[in-house]
Amino acid sequence: MTKARQERFRARRIKANARERSRMHGLNDALDTLRRVMPCYSKTQKLSKIETLRLARNYIWALSEVLESGQSPESHGFVEMLCKGLSQPTSNLVAGCLQLGPSPMILNKLEDKCGGPGMGSMVAGHPLSYPSPGLPSPPYGSLEASHLLQMKGFKGPVYDNPSPNECSSSTPPYDGPLTPPLSISGNFALKQEPSPHESERNYTPHHAHYLSSHHYPTSTTGSLPGGPQAHPLLQASRYELPLDVAFDSFGKNSFSNNSSSFTEW
DNA sequence: TAGGCCATCTGGTCCT
DNA sequence: AGGACCAGATGGCCTA
Numbered sequence: 001m002t003k004a005r006q007e008r009f010r011a012r013r014i015k016a017n018a019r020e021r022s023r024m025h026g027l028n029d030a031l032d033t034l035r036r037v038m039p040c041y042s043k044t045q046k047l048s049k050i051e052t053l054r055l056a057r058n059y060i061w062a063l064s065e066v067l068e069s070g071q072s073p074e075s076h077g078f079v080e081m082l083c084k085g086l087s088q089p090t091s092n093l094v095a096g097c098l099q100l101g102p103s104p105m106i107l108n109k110l111e112d113k114c115g116g117p118g119m120g121s122m123v124a125g126h127p128l129s130y131p132s133p134g135l136p137s138p139p140y141g142s143l144e145a146s147h148l149l150q151m152k153g154f155k156g157p158v159y160d161n162p163s164p165n166e167c168s169s170s171t172p173p174y175d176g177p178l179t180p181p182l183s184i185s186g187n188f189a190l191k192q193e194p195s196p197h198e199s200e201r202n203y204t205p206h207h208a209h210y211l212s213s214h215h216y217p218t219s220t221t222g223s224l225p226g227g228p229q230a231h232p233l234l235q236a237s238r239y240e241l242p243l244d245v246a247f248d249s250f251g252k253n254s255f256s257n258n259s260s261s262f263t264e265w
Numbered sequence: 266t267a268g269g270c271c272a273t274c275t276g277g278t279c280c281t
Numbered sequence: 282a283g284g285a286c287c288a289g290a291t292g293g294c295c296t297a
Contacts, residue, residue: 012283017274019284024272048270 039082040097051090058082 035041035052038059047055062081065071071078079098083091 013275016276016284020275020286021273023285028272050270 040094042093045093047090047093051086054085055082055090055094058084058086 031049031052034056035047038047038052038055040047040055058081061084062073062078065081066073066078079095082094082098086094
């Protein structure tokens, strides 16, 4: 290989690396967009990639159940669907969010206690302030777990610790119900914010993930005996409920609880 | 210290 | 030839 050819090859490799980086950034941006429409979006406690995908899967499943079988979103089943296959920390996060999301009073208290703008300030504008022009009234035009719970006056269980989600180290903080409504047409009325990545693009190769690596509360290993304690909403039956649901397709019958088996990712 | 998670680099494969 | 996509390898940070 001549020197000129080596240089060409090297230049090509560098270009390919840059493209690959860009491609992965695009993928991460998409993942971040997905995080924002999840029921427990938090800027400070990002779900890991795998947990984001799992929660998204469960969210679709749970909302489908609400629509198709009329299952109440305030039921244990709804939370269990959301948490199916998630790690214990993520399950706790979701359960905590579903409980705290509906209560502006609690959110405001948390804002006072935790300081800084956050969930409390978001409550007034959410979910009703999300414009849904041309869409029917909720839940048809705006369907998100915490919204549904709010509409139905959901009240969570009583905790030993009355504020399981407040600035504790055991449960990640909840940034507020930032989740925009999901329209039935499949479009998200997404309030576009600049992706975190956009402002982190001028990093040297090894900087990017340092910025966010310590924000991930979850692990992919799932909850095991001896792990963090399950959220009270989940303690009763999380590991005993044999929910057999297939996600290989989104056909109507794919979400039934008795026809096929739940496929773990 | 081990394990989880991440970004990046790299070579292979497929497609245009 | 060049771009997109993929998966394996590598190394760094964080947490338990």
